[in-house]
Amino acid sequence: MAECALKIRDISKSFFGIQALREVNLDVREGQTLGLIGENGAGKSTLMNILGGVIALDGGAIRLFGDKYYPACPADATRAGIAFIHQELNLFGNLSIADNLFIDRFPQFRRSPLIDKRSTYNQADVLLSSVDLRLPPQTPVELLTPGEKQLVEIAKAMRRESRIIIFDEPTTSLTAAERSRLFAIIKKLQDQGQTIIYISHTLEDVLRVSDTIAVLRDGCLVSAGPRDEYSVNKMISDMVGRKIEQMYPTRDTCLEAKPLLEVQSLTQPGIVRDITFQLHKKEVLGIFGLMGSGRSELVRIIFGLDPFSAGKIRLNTVNIPKPSPALNIRHALAFVTENRREEGLLMEASVMENLNLLTLGKCSKLGPMGLIDRMKTTKCTQQMSKQLNIKSGPIQKHQAKNLSGGNQQKVVLGKWLLTDPVVLILDEPTRGIDVGAKVEIYRIINQLAEKGTGILYISSELDELMGMCDRILVMSNGRLKAEFQRDDYDQEAILQAAFSASN
């Protein structure tokens, strides 16, 4: 009986009242490959962050090859023999491949601090050939493609003789050829008896490489077992099988034909290709897709944060050749980004300051040089705060960083709502928020649509989209793959479209 490489017992973790992991129990046998799947927000990244020493667990314990494992920082995890192949690669672009492989300890001449270059390059060659990367070790890493960089990371993990290698969404930036190469290397590692955890949205891939599969949902482990017990359909239904309670308001779909936002053949090489759709008045249009499918990138292009090389964007039948945030805001387009902390809020500022950030100009004559009408802004922001039920101290003083995730998101939403938008783009609006706040936000969005706003709703939670939207567009690999009308909603069909690896 192979030894248990990793014993995860009753791991719990909550963030500000939201339970991210609920007493998860998981075993990984030595020499086996565990495929870990689940929707976004199911708890996979939280679990991996705990393993990797990035965050601390609240409850439970981990045993690594029998020993207690309590990493306090990422370096601890590396020292304990756990290697991560992340999407955000931790390579030093200014150094060569060989430098990156040996950066913590180079092969040195005996009893001297001098690096033995020949030995370094020889060892690097060996490592590189074992991952089938045919490049000279002197190559600067910044010149490599994401696929090649990933191979260097794997080589690094092998050099460190890592006991467990964790692959976190490894194929999102790879070409088809690079994917095949990756699987060949994983096969080699498996033959060598390497313990692997493989996390991916591409379910066929997970089936291909794993010996056992575990499914997380809403922070709980809902099923686990040998690969043979699983099929793509079972994986999907395990991931998603949730009772759709009356979380979503009843949708009276009476959308009007007038297109508020039209996108035609929008293309940006490497990001999105040939996107065409229309958003109508009073419509809630959802966009579904996996991480890396291009949905967030698409709306960022529409809002003017990123460039595009071909295609047209029309707002209210006005053609917008060069969108920019300021221009779009003038045309009453609003955009709630997916990362409220980095791009949605001023964390040090007060709730009121965050709420009125976009409407300062409206409350004053003379535009930016004008004085802020304090009474008016106070009134507007207080009204909005009440309307959205933002739970905080006095809004002039309470800093945004001291709010819960749900309230923070409401602040971002409120900020945009104060501009009276005609089109509202929401990117993952309920990510990291407790259920109560979610229901409130759904209600608000529904009301907005009924009043005439067109809403573009991006989310990774399929039942949220199915509950809220009149139509769902499915994106995959930068293209629009399918469109579903409300009457035709079918969870498995939508997921099939999104998970389809090619064509």
Add this chain to the structure above:
Amino acid sequence: MDGKRKKLTFALLNNTPVLLFAFLFIVFGFVAPQSLRYQNIENVFKQASYVGIIAVGMTFVLLTGGIDLSVGSNMYVSAVVAGLAMQRYSIGPWPALFLCLMVGAMFGAVNAFAVAKLKIIPFVVTLAMMVTGRGIGLMFSKSHAVSFPDSVTGLGSADLFGLIPYPIVLFAMVVFCAWILLERTTLGRQIYAVGFNKEAARKAGINTDRALITAYILCGVFASLGGFISVAQLGNVNAGFGKGDEFDAIAAAVLGGVSLFGGVGKVFPGVVLGAVFIQTVSNSLVSARVDLYLHPLIAAGFIFFAVFIDSLRSTYLAKLSRRNIRVEE
């Protein structure tokens, strides 16, 4: 082919010093061929050596993504202490040099501590140390000039084996040691890593404090060494000694391809060429009899150009590392 164009742009942006220098060489070849005589070249290197040594020290700090504005004051204090020790306790020139380097190291250690452990921004730390250090130096010298005996000044004008001037020898040795440290030791490579991304370096298990502390102490040592060489050529140290040299050192480094953003740059040939370039420009301005008051303006112009290229390279690299999704073409 996108890959080829990428490589070409990289080559251009990463080798600016060599290209600049080649350009200068060609220009001088046409305009003033006599400046390419050996004696003249030797003079330029000799004059450039003290700034060059300081620039090498500055490179360590720049590679970690920091800056050291206090090198001028460091030079002053170290030289004053060494000179006074020679005057009062009659120590020989080599012990005096050792003492000078010790003071330089201590000065650098204070910077190192404040940056690595107290986590204060390098520019503020070294700005404050620039002023404080000058004050301490003046305290020791009581604002008088400190003169050095012939045993030291002899070094400034003498030649090793009658062939190569001592300043150049020391400069070469410093460059060699720095090169060995940066290219051929683990610590050196780790300095590059820390400068590129301190967080990633920490995650990779690198002792980032050790890298930072080493960089600032070395900068201090090389600053005092450069000061000593300058004193050997001048004969005495007055109250304004070293003032403004931090600027020249930064200029030499940045012109030599060292990035202000950290993680990029080589001491050889980069910084050497940078120091020589600055000295050459300075000499040419003098021999072209350009108004003395215009020199600092022209120097500032060159530095601006060098920093501009550095910023271009940095923005270009940032754009490239933005994540791409593979779209089915």
Add this chain to the structure above:
Amino acid sequence: MKMYRILLRWPEKVVLSDHFVLVLTALYFLLIWAIYPHMAGHRNLANLLSNVWPLLALVIGQMFVLIVGGIDLSQTSIMAVTSVLGAMVMAMRFDPAKFQHNPLWGVIFSEQGGWLAGHSSAVPAAIFVMLAIGMGIGFLNGLAVAKLRMPPFMVTLVAMSFFSGLAIYLTRSENIMHLPASFIAIGKGAVGPIPSALLIVVSLAAVAFVILNRSVLGRWFYAVGQNIRTASVSGIPTDRVVILAYVFSGFCAGIGSILYSARLEAGRPTLGRNLLLDVIGAAVIGGISLFGGKGKVLWAVYGVLFFVVLDNSLNKMPIEFYSIDIIKGCVILMAALLDALRTRIAANQVIAVGAA
């Protein structure tokens, strides 16, 4: 038990409050007064206050740049070059022995005086020139930082070197004397019992206060400094905001130049040479963060007060001039340490709350 906790919190409140630096200054002043009674003498206080105004003008300008997350090291050289150019417009007489070999001799000024010497518009024109040049240099700084994405400290360091070199070049290191009395009155004169310098700087502070606290632009400055990405997504023209901050800093340097030149009764190419540390020091001590996003006019005032009282007291003590620099340097290190600590505590709070 509860009382004890409440009592303990009291000093914490004082330390973190807006007025901590003022309290510190007051305590320090009282301490020094006990040792040197003539500190509170009428003449000393007047002298002390007259040092406050020009420095405050500079720090207010620096504050705008610090708030957007930059720094302006060129303020002192902007002072030098504007001082010199303004003097060239309005000086009444130029000593040929000193200025004959000047590049602008005969072109802008001659033995009979500056460009507009003697005209009634000389002084207003000179003031206009000084302020315009200050703003122009600020514009160039801002352009390099915002559009060319060059590091602020390096850009302004190069600018400092360039423009102080320019000032020296234009005058060949000579001071330009014989400035019109009406100009000198700006720095030294008074309107009734109130010094004109006070009026000018208080008005400047008032304008700065209104901009930062009450205007849309002020909120934009803070937003850009706190999180430039959020500001950008919110449609704020971040490039223009940054450039404006540097323009304002240059403007304030121009004001400082007017006041100092008037007080010293000369256009000086070395004006403000040793002031840089005072400006940055006063800003940091006042609590204006080097990391951006934080700053109030009140803090600038407190910081300047502290620095001027410190400077004044150190000058009165029987210590050598170099010790003053040593002490000032240490004080700035302390202030920067405090700033770094405060920023780290604030950052840790953000991570603790919801890493969802």
